[in-house]
Amino acid sequence: MAARKIIWSHKANIKLFLILEFYSERNKSATYSKRIFRKFKKELSLLKTQPDLGTKTDDKQIRGLIVEDFIMFYEATIDTIIVHSVCDCRQNHKNLITRKS
Secondary structure, rough: OOOOOOEEEHHHHHEEEEEEEEHHHHHHHHHHHHHHHOOOHHHHHHHHHHHOOOEOOOOOOEEEEEEOOOOEEEEEOOEEEEEEEEEEEEOOHHHHHOOOO
16 A cells, blocks of 8 residues: 555644744744654654554544644545644644634
8 A cells, every 4th residue: 555645734734834933933043943843744654654643533534643742633544644733732722623624
């Protein structure tokens, strides 16, 4: 079986960009943001072969994978991993929405 393809939703791309930008500006350096991004890529590569690593959510199709201080919400299909959202657990939890959009 071929490895699953990773697909980032528009919403997930925006959230990831905002998180990385926030820490680059706050720390006056991109070092931490680069480390976070590499960690996400590493965890996504694991999901390609082990899509059930994340914890089930209220939506049966979506799982949440904890990556350091972040949660990545994703959906696994036979041939794809769709990242729906990324949330920083240290920020406002009102923005923590797992529904597909």
